[in-house]
Amino acid sequence: MTKHPANTLSLVADIGGTNTRVALVNGTTLLPETIRKYSNAGQPGLEPVLRRYIEEEGDVDCIGACVAVAGPVRDGVGTMTNLDWTIDKDTLRRATKAENVAILNDLQAQGHALGYVADDDITCVTEAQAAVEPSPNAVRLVIGVGTGFNAAPVFETHAGRFVAPSECGHANLPIRNEEELELCQFVENAHGFPAVEDVLSGRGLERVYLFLGTKAGDPREKSAADIMTSVGSGDDPRADETVQVFIKILGTVAGNLSLIQLPFGGVYLVGGVARAMTPYLERFGFTQAFRDKGRFAGFMQNFAVSVIEDDYAALTGCASHLHNLST
Numbered sequence: 001m002t003k004h005p006a007n008t009l010s011l012v013a014d015i016g017g018t019n020t021r022v023a024l025v026n027g028t029t030l031l032p033e034t035i036r037k038y039s040n041a042g043q044p045g046l047e048p049v050l051r052r053y054i055e056e057e058g059d060v061d062c063i064g065a066c067v068a069v070a071g072p073v074r075d076g077v078g079t080m081t082n083l084d085w086t087i088d089k090d091t092l093r094r095a096t097k098a099e100n101v102a103i104l105n106d107l108q109a110q111g112h113a114l115g116y117v118a119d120d121d122i123t124c125v126t127e128a129q130a131a132v133e134p135s136p137n138a139v140r141l142v143i144g145v146g147t148g149f150n151a152a153p154v155f156e157t158h159a160g161r162f163v164a165p166s167e168c169g170h171a172n173l174p175i176r177n178e179e180e181l182e183l184c185q186f187v188e189n190a191h192g193f194p195a196v197e198d199v200l201s202g203r204g205l206e207r208v209y210l211f212l213g214t215k216a217g218d219p220r221e222k223s224a225a226d227i228m229t230s231v232g233s234g235d236d237p238r239a240d241e242t243v244q245v246f247i248k249i250l251g252t253v254a255g256n257l258s259l260i261q262l263p264f265g266g267v268y269l270v271g272g273v274a275r276a277m278t279p280y281l282e283r284f285g286f287t288q289a290f291r292d293k294g295r296f297a298g299f300m301q302n303f304a305v306s307v308i309e310d311d312y313a314a315l316t317g318c319a320s321h322l323h324n325l326s327t
């Protein structure tokens, strides 16, 4: 017997460079007991992952499906940046048998989730100190730091919410001091063009650790998870130094993006690496780097910055997008 007799459900998926999160939704309501997380390693594409999910959910029938991909989407085709997968609507229809299907960039999905994330899942890092309260329709900005880096501004328009996609993780890495210049050269020598994502990501954190070790004549490697376990423990000062360098560059980049989008409604950091950084952002100078914009240092106080702790927010964003398409 099918686990889900009511035929009102849709499937949503958030496909990152490392993990795919899948769930069922009823309208905009995520069904928490249906959330499953799969490692992408060794999988040839999305179709087998979705087929396995549908089977594990008792061959559930879905009326719609929306997936968020970590990469550019053009004309309904998503190309994963950090994985050899391409996702199109026909594949999605074939895998889910749903008629209404949609493909979004994953940061667009995060933008569509704003307003649905519980207050308990939002941690304020940098308070705005502006005299004027933001209007309810003020622009917001989501910034994702996980396997990759990306951002998306969220606009509330008369026609509904519009979340603009971007690929800003592939813009140049900014440099503010001698050490960052050396890091940039280290990345370029090893990997070619030094993009923001080459430092602001899980692999990027590991590169910063290796860079500092190489500079000190002791080039050791450590995984991103192990660096975050060591930081603050006193057993590896290089982990602390690594996280400090990372957080300052994150502040600089988040500040740059804020000057481009003017998110008076707030900046929201999302993704596994951003979440792991939460306890250290203030201690290691995030706000200072975020506001370090010369004559506009005071102006930067208009922007509050928070971290979204909900690992499944993009799934709710997919549900909201699908719901908006059908109403």
Ligand SMILES: Nc1ncnc2c1ncn2[C@@H]1O[C@H](COP(=O)(O)OP(=O)(O)OP(=O)(O)O)[C@@H](O)[C@H]1O
Residues within 6 Å of the ligand: 015, 016, 017, 018, 019, 020, 070, 082, 106, 144, 145, 146, 147, 148, 149, 201, 202, 203, 224, 225, 226, 228, 271, 272, 273, 276
């Ligand atoms: N405890 C940790 N601290 C910091 N980084 C971690 C930790 N555990 C895993 N990572 C790193 O986080 C990244 C995965 O983050 P996340 O789960 O947000 O990725 P994703 O959704 O698959 O990626 P994306 O959407 O950015 O492509 C990997 O690069 C991994 O090395």
